[in-house]
Amino acid sequence: MSTATTRHHVAVIGAGAAGLVTARELRREGHEVVVFERGNQIGGTWVYNPDVESDPLGMDPNRYVIHSSLYDSLRTNLPRECMGFRDYPFIKRDEKGRDSRRFPSHREVLMYLKDFAANFGIGELVRLETEVVIVELGEGGKWRVKSRPLKSNNERVEIYDAVVICNGHHVQPRIAHIPGINAWRGQQMHSHNYRTPKPFRDQVVVIIGGAASAFDISREIATVAKQVHIADRSIKEDKQGKVPGHDHMWLHSTIESVHGSTVVFQHGKAVSADFIVHCTGYKYDFPFLETKGIVTVDDNRVGPLYRHVFPPELAPWLSFVGLPWMVAPFSVFERQSNWIAGTLSNRIALPSKEKMMEDVQAFYSSLEASGTPKRYTHKMADLQWDYDNWVSDQCGFPAIEEWRVQMYDATSKNRVLRAESYRDVWDDDDLADQAQKDFANYLI
Numbered sequence: 376m377s378t379a380t381t382r383h384h385v386a387v388i389g390a391g392a393a394g395l396v397t398a399r400e401l402r403r404e405g406h407e408v409v410v411f412e413r414g415n416q417i418g419g420t421w422v423y424n425p426d427v428e429s430d431p432l433g434m435d436p437n438r439y440v441i442h443s444s445l446y447d448s449l450r451t452n453l454p455r456e457c458m459g460f461r462d463y464p465f466i467k468r469d470e471k472g473r474d475s476r477r478f479p480s481h482r483e484v485l486m487y488l489k490d491f492a493a494n495f496g497i498g499e500l501v502r503l504e505t506e507v508v509i510v511e512l513g514e515g516g517k518w519r520v521k522s523r524p525l526k527s528n529n530e531r532v533e534i535y536d537a538v539v540i541c542n543g544h545h546v547q548p549r550i551a552h553i554p555g556i557n558a559w560r561g562q563q564m565h566s567h568n569y570r571t572p573k574p575f576r577d578q579v580v581v582i583i584g585g586a587a588s589a590f591d592i593s594r595e596i597a598t599v600a601k602q603v604h605i606a607d608r609s610i611k612e613d614k615q616g617k618v619p620g621h622d623h624m625w626l627h628s629t630i631e632s633v634h635g636s637t638v639v640f641q642h643g644k645a646v647s648a649d650f651i652v653h654c655t656g657y658k659y660d661f662p663f664l665e666t667k668g669i670v671t672v673d674d675n676r677v678g679p680l681y682r683h684v685f686p687p688e689l690a691p692w693l694s695f696v697g698l699p700w701m702v703a704p705f706s707v708f709e710r711q712s713n714w715i716a717g718t719l720s721n722r723i724a725l726p727s728k729e730k731m732m733e734d735v736q737a738f739y740s741s742l743e744a745s746g747t748p749k750r751y752t753h754k755m756a757d758l759q760w761d762y763d764n765w766v767s768d769q770c771g772f773p774a775i776e777e778w779r780v781q782m783y784d785a786t787s788k789n790r791v792l793r794a795e796s797y798r799d800v801w802d803d804d805d806l807a808d809q810a811q812k813d814f815a816n817y818l819i
């Protein structure tokens with residue numbers, strides 16, 4: 376492994392929100408940074424692409440892959456105060472072309488990320504339209520990074536002391552297993568390829584999933600479709616049936632099987648349908664990473680990783696930013712990347728390899744003991760604030776703001792209380808005021 380010096384040559388893979396803040400933290404710490412970005416602009420997920428993939432289910436390994444899973448009408452599901460980085464708040468900009476709503480459209484998030492990058496001079500570190508095709512261990516514990524400019528075949532191999540992986544995890548669809556699906560006569564799509572409701576006009580559509588995308592997409596499709604049926608495995612029996620306020624949308628339990636064009640739900644209900652839309656989440660995928668089996672993805676567990684960031688065997692020279700889900704993502708990214716930057720510069724010491732492995736094993740055992748499936752290894756939900764503060768403690772980053780915790784919680788409750796209107800009606804103006812006061816510390 377590399378010898379300990381304070382300044383390292385670091386490759387960051389991806390210029391989405393995670394890669395941008397990682398580049399900033401690494402450079403602030405004095406490292407020399409190159410950010411590789413396959414797309415033609417920074418922003419990752421927030422770069423909307425109206426095109427869809429050649430395989431709408433996203434299963435064909437040879438398909439042309441589109442990175443972003445955004446749909447045209449998407450507005451954030453978190454208030455902007457909760458989304459911004461700590462010292463670069465996501466404030467309203469009352470300028471032409473900007474969306475000043477509290478839950479703005481995806482275009483506004485992209486503009487925020489571009490403002491962030493411009494403010495911290497990150498653009499000059501990014502190599503656009505450059506795909507990383509191989510990351511592997513080279514001589515003396517350094518990393519060989521092979522990249523390919525998208526517009527030429529001039530592959531380039533470079534040597535880095537450290538690699539930080541920020542490639543996002545909303546690209547490779549997970550599909551629900553449905554008995555009989557091979558003989559299904561209708562169409563199928565994963566939400567990754569949903570853009571607008573247009574293809575669903577006058578169709579009977581079955582939507583699988585109970586999370587944010589399923590909620591938004593079902594409402595939007597219902598504006599044009601003949602019928603919408605939502606299959607949500609976590610729905611309680613007393614909530615099944617017609618969705619309140621919608622005369623042609625129904626909630627069901629899991630799909631039991633499909634036959635021809637019939638979808639049979641558990642509890643015996645059946646509908647004749649044209650389309651199945653899978654809003655069933657994504658798989659972690661690192662097609663470029665070759666670690667000789669040291670890091671694997673097993674049932675959507677990326678491991679072994681010390682606190683979701685460092686593989687003990689390769690720490691701190693390989694790290695991951697942004698794996699946790701059901702979180703306020705930007706708050707996680709800035710802490711994890713500060714921890715990585717400080718560890719690489721020797722400002723922060725990691726435990727020994729053995730101690731980190733023990734910690735990972737203890738975590739896995741606790742998941743097993745509580746019956747948590749492997750695929751939920753990186754799911755945080757209520758645990759996210761303890762995690763954020765634990766990482767903060769490691770690197771001397773400020774603790775998560777109390778208003779942010781309460782606002783996230785208030786938004787989750789409001790989403791249940793006002794499912795159809797939570798983005799426009801809320802009760803937490805006091806928290807928004809506290810956030811504004813806090814932001815004043817960072818706004819000149």
Ligand code: FAD
Pocket residue numbers: 388389390391392393394411412413414417418419420421442444445446450451452453458505506507508541542543544545588663696697703704705
């Ligand atoms: P990404 O934004 O996916 O960026 C990864 C980057 O890596 C991409 O630019 C990609 O091109 C690049 N890349 C990948 N592989 C390579 C390679 N081999 N070589 C070079 N470059 C590569 N979060 C919120 O906070 N609020 C919301 O309201 C919200 N809504 C969401 C709605 C949807 C539909 C989805 C899918 C996500 C939403 N999120 C939301 C979560 C969002 O994903 C995160 O906020 C965040 O933007 C993820 O950033 P990232 O940098 O980890 O990944």
